Amino acid sequence: MHIFVYIHMYTYTCAYSCIHTCIRIHAHICIHPHVYVYMCIFMYKHMYTYTCAY
Structure with a gap:
């Protein structure tokens, strides 16, 4: 659950930075x-x- 939220959050941040x-x-x-x-x-x-798992 925790990992899923992180993935979601950083996917958006990342896509935004890339653009x-x-x-x-x-x-x-x-x-x-x-x-x-x-x-x-x-x-x-x-x-x-x-990071999250750690």
Whole structure:
């Protein structure tokens, strides 16, 4: 339950940051924004699942 809430929270935070980074940096990084966002989400999930479990 705890982990699920963390994943949810950081997925949104992460997606938001990714979109902003995307806007700030040159457009060629945004060719595949979905890949970028999913990669970011995957990293956050991993990180916060461990933090939370700990």
